[in-house]
Amino acid sequence: MGSDNNQFLDAYTTGEYKYGFYTDIETEYAPKGLNEDTIRYISAKKNEPEFMLEFRLKAYRHWLKMKMPTWPHLTIPPIDYQDIIYYAAPKKKKELKNLEEVDPELLDTFNKLGISLEEQKKLAGVAVDAVMDSVSVKTTFSETLAKHGIIFCSFSEAVLHHPDLVKQYMGSVVPFTDNFFAALNSAVFSDGSFCYIPRGVRCPVELSTYFRINAANTGQFERTLIVADEGAYVSYMEGCTAPQRDENQLHAAVVEIIALKDAEVKYSTVQNWYPGDKNGKGGIYNFVTKRGICKGSNAKISWTQVETGSAITWKYPSCILLGDHSVGEFYSVAVTNNYQQADTGTKMLHLGRNTKSTIISKGISAGRSNNSYRGLVRISKNALHARNYSQCDSLLLGDKCGAHTFPYIRTENKSSIVEHEATTSKISEDQLFYCQQR
Amino acid sequence: MLLKITNLHASIHGKEILRGINLEVNEGEIHAIMGPNGTGKSTLASVIAGRDVFEVTEGEILFRGKNLMELSVEERAREGIFLGFQYPVEIPGVSITNFMRTAVNEIRKYRGIDPLPAGEFLKMMEERKKLVEITSNLTNRSVNEGFSGGEKKRNEIFQMAMLEPTLAILDETDSGLDIDALRVVANGVNKLRTPENAFVVITHYQRLLDYIIPDFVHVLYEGRIVKSGGKELAIELEEKGYDWIKKEN
Numbered sequence: 001m002g003s004d005n006n007q008f009l010d011a012y013t014t015g016e017y018k019y020g021f022y023t024d025i026e027t028e029y030a031p032k033g034l035n036e037d038t039i040r041y042i043s044a045k046k047n048e049p050e051f052m053l054e055f056r057l058k059a060y061r062h063w064l065k066m067k068m069p070t071w072p073h074l075t076i077p078p079i080d081y082q083d084i085i086y087y088a089a090p091k092k093k094k095e096l097k098n099l100e101e102v103d104p105e106l107l108d109t110f111n112k113l114g115i116s117l118e119e120q121k122k123l124a125g126v127a128v129d130a131v132m133d134s135v136s137v138k139t140t141f142s143e144t145l146a147k148h149g150i151i152f153c154s155f156s157e158a159v160l161h162h163p164d165l166v167k168q169y170m171g172s173v174v175p176f177t178d179n180f181f182a183a184l185n186s187a188v189f190s191d192g193s194f195c196y197i198p199r200g201v202r203c204p205v206e207l208s209t210y211f212r213i214n215a216a217n218t219g220q221f222e223r224t225l226i227v228a229d230e231g232a233y234v235s236y237m238e239g240c241t242a243p244q245r246d247e248n249q250l251h252a253a254v255v256e257i258i259a260l261k262d263a264e265v266k267y268s269t270v271q272n273w274y275p276g277d278k279n280g281k282g283g284i285y286n287f288v289t290k291r292g293i294c295k296g297s298n299a300k301i302s303w304t305q306v307e308t309g310s311a312i313t314w315k316y317p318s319c320i321l322l323g324d325h326s327v328g329e330f331y332s333v334a335v336t337n338n339y340q341q342a343d344t345g346t347k348m349l350h351l352g353r354n355t356k357s358t359i360i361s362k363g364i365s366a367g368r369s370n371n372s373y374r375g376l377v378r379i380s381k382n383a384l385h386a387r388n389y390s391q392c393d394s395l396l397l398g399d400k401c402g403a404h405t406f407p408y409i410r411t412e413n414k415s416s417i418v419e420h421e422a423t424t425s426k427i428s429e430d431q432l433f434y435c436q437q438r
Numbered sequence: 439m440l441l442k443i444t445n446l447h448a449s450i451h452g453k454e455i456l457r458g459i460n461l462e463v464n465e466g467e468i469h470a471i472m473g474p475n476g477t478g479k480s481t482l483a484s485v486i487a488g489r490d491v492f493e494v495t496e497g498e499i500l501f502r503g504k505n506l507m508e509l510s511v512e513e514r515a516r517e518g519i520f521l522g523f524q525y526p527v528e529i530p531g532v533s534i535t536n537f538m539r540t541a542v543n544e545i546r547k548y549r550g551i552d553p554l555p556a557g558e559f560l561k562m563m564e565e566r567k568k569l570v571e572i573t574s575n576l577t578n579r580s581v582n583e584g585f586s587g588g589e590k591k592r593n594e595i596f597q598m599a600m601l602e603p604t605l606a607i608l609d610e611t612d613s614g615l616d617i618d619a620l621r622v623v624a625n626g627v628n629k630l631r632t633p634e635n636a637f638v639v640i641t642h643y644q645r646l647l648d649y650i651i652p653d654f655v656h657v658l659y660e661g662r663i664v665k666s667g668g669k670e671l672a673i674e675l676e677e678k679g680y681d682w683i684k685k686e687n
């Protein structure tokens with residue numbers, strides 16, 4: 001290895017978290033803990049219509065019956081769900097009409113992060129929806145987008161102004177019954193982004209959401225819902241950071257994507273939550289459910305993720321390939337260091353004919369970290385001529401870290417082709433039989 | 439009765455390999471299957487395990503009274519059937535630890551038991567590794583990748599020890615083993631033997647049967663079991679070869 005590389009590795013393995021500052025902004029909190037009153041508080045704060053409150057309460061009652069999943073290759077310290085603040089918002093003095101009215105401290109925060117909410121950024125062609133703690137602060141560029149009929153706003157605004165779309169699609173890909181964290185999110189989510197691209201429209205700019213956890217002891221529960229109508233196209237980017245704190249903070253998000261006939265959605269994430277310090281103290285617990293459905297034929301959903309942050313990551317962006325000829329893609333680079341733990345991967349569910357999926361995953365582990373890839377490719381009986389190609393590589397830096405690969409493949413018809421490549425080999429009938437036998 | 443095979447016929451690409459196999463295996467028994475190359479021993483093992491490249495055209499296999507033809511490969515494995523492969527397959531990128539953890543927990547799930555906590559699982563691994571005298575670093579590697587022939591075979595026995603099958607079929611697990619490894623494999627089988635489980639050992643060599651004493655020895659020839667006897671049959675075969683059997687048939 002050349003000395004350049006060594007320097008890079010040193011810089012990486014000893015580099016410190018750059019986004020650990022804390023902004024002193026007046027913040028409004030919900031009382032600590034979780035019960036039906038907390039949920040009513042959140043819903044009331046947001047002036048939500050009745051259907052939302054009902055959705056939340058149903059999710060909460062379901063969540064009470066669920067347990068934390070134990071199957072991930074993670075060591076998760078017990079989480080006290082009553083010791084978390086479920087809603088924290090920068091205190092608004094009045095309704096914001098334009099950017100000038102946004103709290104200068106807040107603008108400064110996003111500027112420090114290299115995220116300008118101002119015009120320059122708009123010129124560069126990125127529309128940003130910034131979510132600070134639980135509330136979407138400002139969606140830039142909305143007017144231009146509106147010309148194309150594109151709706152890009154905070155989830156709360158969508159609930160108020162586009163309740164029909166929200167009602168139709170919210171929970172249709174990730175129902176609250178899906179898993180423990182999805183149920184929790186559905187009960188207490190505070191904000192997030194909503195995006196609707198009408199029929200035949202190519203979104204002219206990259207849409208982007210920026211999440212930041214600022215307040216202490218708070219959990220962030222945001223929800224993103226992206227609907228691409230027939231023939232629409234959108235590329236969407238999500239980024240996140242959090243201040244450096246000694247205690248762990250919880251982040252449980254839900255992202256749902258719906259791509260109708262001939263639509264294409266690209267979703268990229270740069271996940272850079274605070275990973276904890278060198279000794280494994282502090283850091284974000286990141287439990288995220290991301291799933292998209294290719295509902296119509298020829299639809300395409302592509303997930304790209306760079307995962308470097310969080311103390312614990314549990315995340316499997318997935319595609320349900322329902323429409324014939326639809327395409328799902330998952331590209332991931334996960335880097336773990338110190339005491340970080342990542343269990344991430346994807347699910348590709350092939351339901352339609354001639355559906356295609358590609359999975360490329362690279363894991364890099366350093367320090368005492370653990371990095372697992374978990375993938376499920378399932379090809380149903382009716383998904384004739386479906387194809388999957390998977391490739392997972394891992395790189396271990398040092399001898400105290402771990403990398404693990406858990407590929408699960410289920411094929412229910414014989415016209416499909418599944419290739420799993422861990423280094424260079426194709427999964428053959430021999431290998432499949434051997435695995436199934438065990 | 440554990441396993442009852444009646445008039446089993448199986449073919450591949452239209453070519454008939456098994457032509458009416460009858461075999462009964464009871465709990466606590468060890469059966470040895472011998473026979474010339476290419477007569478269908480591995481095919482029989484694969485068909486019992488449910489490999490679907492082979493087409494069963496006639497006959498039936500009952501495992502503890504259940505019709506195996508209705509079960510998939512995984513379901514048969516979960517029912518407690520283990521096949522030690524003649525040629526274990528390499529699975530790059532999947533570590534033995536994960537592979538075994540998944541397999542063990544799948545079986546537990548099928549039987550309605552909670553998954554084994556990581557700590558206990560590792561303890562179990564260590565214990566079973568000792569049983570088959572496996573050095574520790576082997577299990578950190580990808581399944582069989584770059585293993586020597588002998589290491590692969592030892593790894594098969596290790597996996598058998600982890601999965602505690604009710605019926606273990608060992609297809610030439612002794613081939614390619616040095617004399618120490620042979621003893622280790624045989625010891626593994628003997629230690630895992632209980633009155634409830636059974637072993638079917640496919641081998642070409644009488645020497646394995648010095649360590650694993652079979653209750654029955656069968657000779658498979660041209661897709662049929664043409665002769666069965668006690669362990670003395672193995673000695674007779676070692677002395678006389680297969681010619682006399684071929685002539686009789």
Ligand SMILES: Nc1ncnc2c1ncn2[C@@H]1O[C@H](COP(=O)(O)OP(=O)(O)OP(=O)(O)O)[C@@H](O)[C@H]1O
Pocket residue numbers: 450451455473474475476477478479480481482491524
């Ligand atoms: N996948 C396959 N395709 C075509 N023919 C096959 C296949 N597998 C097995 N056969 C044929 O089936 C016959 C029986 O093979 P099998 O492997 O069962 O023999 P065996 O008794 O185990 O031999 P050995 O002692 O050499 O291991 C052989 O003629 C072999 O060529």
Ligand SMILES: [Mg+2]
Pocket residue numbers: 479480481524609610
């Ligand atoms: Mg054979």
